[in-house]
Amino acid sequence: MTISEEIKIQPIEQVINNAIAFGKQEGGAVAVWRTPGEDNIQLIVDFSAELQPTQDPLDSKAPGFVFAPFDISEDTYLVKADLHINLGNHQITTRPDYSVSTKTEKLLTFLEKEKSPKTSYSDIGVSESKEDKDKFIQLVNSSVKAIQNGQFQKVVPSRKKEIHFDKPLNVGNNFLRLTKAYPSAFISLVFVPQAGIWMGATPELLISVKDNIFKSVALAGTQKYEDGTSLSNVAWTQKEIEEQALVSRYIINCFKKIRLREFEEVGPKTVIAGNLLHLKTEYKVNMVATNFTDLGEVMLKLLHPTSAICGMPLSPAREFLLQHEHYDRKYFAGYLGPANFDNSTQLYVNLRCMHIEEDKATVFAGAGVTEDSQPEKEWEETEIKMNTLLNIIK
Numbered sequence: 001m002t003i004s005e006e007i008k009i010q011p012i013e014q015v016i017n018n019a020i021a022f023g024k025q026e027g028g029a030v031a032v033w034r035t036p037g038e039d040n041i042q043l044i045v046d047f048s049a050e051l052q053p054t055q056d057p058l059d060s061k062a063p064g065f066v067f068a069p070f071d072i073s074e075d076t077y078l079v080k081a082d083l084h085i086n087l088g089n090h091q092i093t094t095r096p097d098y099s100v101s102t103k104t105e106k107l108l109t110f111l112e113k114e115k116s117p118k119t120s121y122s123d124i125g126v127s128e129s130k131e132d133k134d135k136f137i138q139l140v141n142s143s144v145k146a147i148q149n150g151q152f153q154k155v156v157p158s159r160k161k162e163i164h165f166d167k168p169l170n171v172g173n174n175f176l177r178l179t180k181a182y183p184s185a186f187i188s189l190v191f192v193p194q195a196g197i198w199m200g201a202t203p204e205l206l207i208s209v210k211d212n213i214f215k216s217v218a219l220a221g222t223q224k225y226e227d228g229t230s231l232s233n234v235a236w237t238q239k240e241i242e243e244q245a246l247v248s249r250y251i252i253n254c255f256k257k258i259r260l261r262e263f264e265e266v267g268p269k270t271v272i273a274g275n276l277l278h279l280k281t282e283y284k285v286n287m288v289a290t291n292f293t294d295l296g297e298v299m300l301k302l303l304h305p306t307s308a309i310c311g312m313p314l315s316p317a318r319e320f321l322l323q324h325e326h327y328d329r330k331y332f333a334g335y336l337g338p339a340n341f342d343n344s345t346q347l348y349v350n351l352r353c354m355h356i357e358e359d360k361a362t363v364f365a366g367a368g369v370t371e372d373s374q375p376e377k378e379w380e381e382t383e384i385k386m387n388t389l390l391n392i393i394k
């Protein structure tokens, strides 16, 4: 399908804003993303009048973008790539079995003609009370007690914070700001009618499958990154080393459950994630050599939610969070990313993210708690994780 010259000359920010406005107005879902280390931004639109939730987003093999919540009993969506625009080279592709409908024509006209207001930034107010801090400190204290009582070894309590704008946030422009600020993060902007608008810059791969190679990572342990710090001089405490080792063990236990013995393990290494440092171990499996051709689907079901975002062992940690966290994480700490797209699947944990509404947005962050956690430090950790977005958003 050819793309009109008019779309090509539109600023990318405007094409993104108009695609989301189209989804809201005409019904449809939109996903925009930039994978780590890539320049090109991808945008897809699913024209379904009512997007249906799916149980197994990878099973259909349909190219699209998966959007899954933290709590697997809530709805997961696959935004199908009815229409795909590569915003790097302005190539438009439609799904081969999708007949170009009047909706496609309407979208393309919409993208060409509608002008979004020129970039002007909002004044942002952050609402946070002493009560919020006290509540989180209490949550960490009860997490440590539960660990001391032997209920589990690690748990990842989280919290949210609201920010208010005086005028609607320019999401297209802020998405582009995130891509520039965090070249090694997975940057995403998703609109699903039932879930609203979510934007994020996550450092954490959940699973990827490409050229018959399966990958996953164990990412945990957090400290602030000061510009210019040499990674070889970074030191980690025993608590942080153990906390990350539990995530590695969780992944290896998942491999064991399916009797997969041959995997490569590299790390743990210190990595930079925007304004933060983490410890990361990488796992790699050759799916042909091990005869596990559906490893992506199988591991996705076993891994989520990993002990980087929930706890170890999984069940008692999840029960604890459901009882004590007192809010719904929704899509925070869920997973998202392109599936069966350009012959690869890359799903990331939805961290460093925000849910955007008309005049406010909600940011989320959690912190891994072990027996040695100090509540005040865990609070600070959630603050700096939220700053990954708050330092950039205008």
Ligand SMILES: C=C(O[C@@H]1C=C(C(=O)O)C=C[C@H]1O)C(=O)O
Pocket (backbone or CB within 6 Å): 156, 158, 204, 219, 220, 221, 222, 278, 308, 309, 351, 352, 364, 365, 366, 367, 368, 369, 385
């Ligand atoms: C839970 C978050 O991050 C996760 C928890 C980490 C930790 O506890 O140190 C580090 C990286 C992520 O796996 C978050 O960003 O909200």
